[in-house]
Amino acid sequence: MRCLYHMPLSPASRKVRLVLGEKRLAYELRVENAWESGDSFLAINPSGETPALVDEEGVVVCDDVAICEYLDERYPDPPLLGSTPAERAEARRLVAWFDRLFFGEVTQNLAGEKIFKRLAGTGAPDSARVRLGITSIRRHLDYIDYLVDRRNWLAGDSLSMADIAAAAQLSTIDYAGDVPWEPHPGAHDWYARIKSRPSFRPLLQDRLAGLPPAKHYADLDF
C-alpha cells in the first residue's frame, strides 16, 4: 500500500495529500514529527524531512515539490500543471510563491510560532513574529484577490498545483483562525471552492491534541 509520511498541519505534507486526493490515489498516512524523527525515517529520507512518499513497487520519493511532480508524471489524470510549457511555468511560479514566500512570511510567523513551537515544546510564541505574520498575510490575500479577478483558478482556467499549494498554506493558518477572510471576498470565494472539494475533506478532519481548530475551520460555509 502506498504510504505518505507526514506532519498533519505541515503545508508541505498537506499539499501532497491534496494532490493524492485530486488524483484519487489511495494511501495510508504515517505521522513523522520533525522534532522526534528517528533513524528508521532517515533511511527513507536522509534529510529527515516530511513529506516522504513510498509509492507502489517501493519507489521512494522525498521532498514535497519532487513528490508532486512525480505524482503528476506517474498518474497524469487529472493533470495539475497545465499543458504547455508556459502554462506549466506559471503554475510552478505560483507554487514557489506559496511554498517559499507565503511560507516564510506568513506560515512560519503564525503557525510556526503559535502551533509548531507548542507541539515541539520549544517555547512561547514570539509576539513580534506573530504581528509580522498578521501584516504579511494581507499582501498575499490581495494577490489571490488580484489573480482570481482575472482567472478562474490561480494559474489559469483549471485547478492546478498553484491552487493546491496556496490552499495548503492557508488551511494551516485557518486552523488557528488567523486568515482575515472578510476584507478579501475574491480569496474567500476561491478558498470556499477548493475547500468543498472531496480532496480537502481529510485535511478538515485533522485535530491536534490540546489544540482544537477555530470554530469555522471545517465549515464549508465560513
Added chain:
Amino acid sequence: MRCLYHMPLSPASRKVRLVLGEKRLAYELRVENAWESGDSFLAINPSGETPALVDEEGVVVCDDVAICEYLDERYPDPPLLGSTPAERAEARRLVAWFDRLFFGEVTQNLAGEKIFKRLAGTGAPDSARVRLGITSIRRHLDYIDYLVDRRNWLAGDSLSMADIAAAAQLSTIDYAGDVPWEPHPGAHDWYARIKSRPSFRPLLQDRLAGLPPAKHYADLDF
C-alpha cells in the same frame, strides 16, 4: 533575444545560467540586485526576485525551479532530469536538497554574511553564523562524497539538474575560498569535472567590484 535577469553570485541565478549553457541556448544577462530592484522589474516578476527569464516570443518565466523545468520541457536536448519518473524524482530531491538545505545552512551563513551583506551595505558579517556555515558545509560535502562513491553523477549515470544545483551553490561559496576541498576528494573530483564544462566558463569570469575571488576560483586545476 532571450534575456535573463540575475544577480551574479546568486546560486539560483547561476543554476539557470548553467542550464542555459548545457542546452547551448544564447541569452543576454541583465543584473538586477535584490536590494535596489525597481518597479520595472516588478512588472516582470511581481515577487521582485531573480532569476527571471524572458524567453523568445516574450514568454516570461519566474522562479529558478520553474525556469529550469521550463527550459527542460521547451528545450529537451540534452535532458537534465532523467527519463523515468523515479529517476526524475531523485534528481528533483537532490535539487531541493541543495536549493533549500545547503542554501539555508551554508550559503546564507557564508556568502550571505560575507558577500551579500557587503554588497547590500547591511552591516558586518555575524561571526556566529559564519562559524555555523563552516561547520555545516562538511556534512554536505560528506554527502556528495557518499553519492559520487556510488554513482557517476549525483543523481545517477548522467549529469543532471542535481549536479547543477549543487555546483551553483558551491561555486558561490568557492568564490570566497570557503570550500574545504582537501578532506573531500570525491566532492573535489566531481566539482573539477563539472567546473571544466563549457557551461561553467561564464560563472568563472564573474568578478565583483572590490571583492576579488579566491586565488583558485577560476583555476580548473585547483
